[in-house]
Amino acid sequence: MDGNRVKNPAVIRFNHSPGEEITNAREVLTGCCVIPKFPRNVGLHLDYVGQLPSVVPRGHVRVRLTTRPIQHVDMKIIRTGGYKELRSRDFVTIGAEGVGFIHEIGEDVKSDLHRNQRVMPVLFWDNLLKKGNGSWQSYVDVAEENVFPLPEVSKESADYVPDEVAAQFVITAWTALGLFHTAVAGIQEGRFLLLSAPSSTIGRHVLGISKSKNINIIAVVRKDEQKSLFKEMGVEHVICANSSKEVFVEQVKKITGEGGAHAAIDGVGAETTMKLGACLRDEGELLIFDNAAGTDSDDHVKISLGDLKRKIQVKWWTLTDYVKIRKGNREETREAMTKLFNETLNLYKEKLLIFPTHEKVFTFDELPEALDVIGEIKNDFHKCKLLLVNHKE
The missing domain is CATH 3.90.180.10 (Medium-chain alcohol dehydrogenases, catalytic domain)
Structure with a gap:
């Protein structure tokens, strides 16, 4: 051995x-x-x-x-x-x-x-x-x-x-809270947020958090058979990512109107990132927190040049940056973590985090x-x- x-x-x-x-x-x-x-x-x-x-x-x-x-x-x-x-x-x-x-x-x-x-x-x-x-x-x-x-x-x-x-609390709930707050920071209530990997623990937390805010989630699943699961969970808008980019964009715009979604959270990567980017309004923000579709030899995500020209903001998001670990200011980090801790407690009591x-x-x-x-x-x-x-x- x-x-x-x-x-x-x-x-x-x-x-x-x-x-x-x-x-x-x-x-x-x-x-x-x-x-x-x-x-x-x-x-x-x-x-x-x-x-x-x-x-x-x-x-x-x-x-x-x-x-x-x-x-x-x-x-x-x-x-x-x-x-x-x-x-x-x-x-x-x-x-x-x-x-x-x-x-x-x-x-x-x-x-x-x-x-x-x-x-x-x-x-x-x-x-x-x-x-x-x-x-x-x-x-x-x-x-x-x-x-x-x-x-x-x-x-x-x-x-x-x-x-x-x-x-x-920390690895999944705090990540979901930080992602959600970052994504909707510049979005008015009633606007649309695209979410890939909604069946992941972090994705489900984001769905729960969104219920406490007036933000419309469009859940992006990998397989058609997953749609009914999220419909049963009360998610109004569920679309599948296994179609062509053109069909995918058309599905989103039927929900959001011609402008598209206002922001996106992506935990899948690869082709899904490109499809999400194509559905965003000009200057929309796309936060990537994981690359579940990637491998050790191919960890690329894709975004079209046309979407970059529309000033779509593609960002790699980490909880480490959100709680300001790299800044080295322990008081700021403690303050950020305290806010996340208290909000997680409240959302759990409200049965919005499972x-x-x-x-x-x-x-x-x-x-x-x-x-x-x-x-x-x-x-x-x-x-x-x-x-x-x-x-x-």
Whole structure:
């Protein structure tokens, strides 16, 4: 089995806090599994790390994680090594997001955080990408500005947010909110927004968000048989992208009028991008956040010269830019993330954001089984998330 390991395998880290008793952890948790259902033999090394440092870093809190989803970004790291920030590391503890309780508080923490408080730590940027230290572990030290307290209410309260929901806020819900706000920033109410990949988690979130605003969504599906599904969900305008560009544009203009749509959000790429661009009004904005139709060898998106002459604005959109990570101003980033967090809470309470999960929950030692399930449902993986928990109740 060692021969199947890659140079930079992902690591699932099992650590424990000082004073916590561990029994037979190495026997249970150490091993290597190979994922045969994906294009490359990628080693996933399960490692027992041991006791954490007794002192929590200044300005940080130690979070005992309880639940984390298996996100597309996690699978990207397993399959390919993922992001350039991680590829030089010998080992990476993957896991883009999660939820848990505050276990310890370091010195100089100025906020009102307290022990045993249930929180949603934002881990993707400062922990995963910068340190290779994600959520697939028991404990993680997080800077206080990246920790968001969840409502301290009983499970029976309408304000309660379950772990399996809060664990999914950042990668999909925040992305959908940022995309929507960016796309409609210059659009008056009642105008039209094109949305490709509406069946993805992000796409479904955008559909939910649009219900709280007076913006008309035109959902662009890949297959005719998908139309009825979205009609049943209450989406008035659904068209299929498998027609010629001319027919596609004609379908859109029957809905919008001759001017076309005012903006578009694209998660498909390739020919779909060109069709969306052709349907926009002059100077319309086309935001691309993914390239689902692309491959490792062909990651191109297409746009016609004529649409560029009409000053169609084609932009690659990332949540990283939206929350101003690259600007390096932590106060601005905290402000942007706080707005997204609060809006996500409100939309969830209004039942406009839905967070479906797989019927089975997996523990870390069941990870090989979870990855097999992902291999079996990979075409529908975006429709529900598999959850990893420390133990089952």
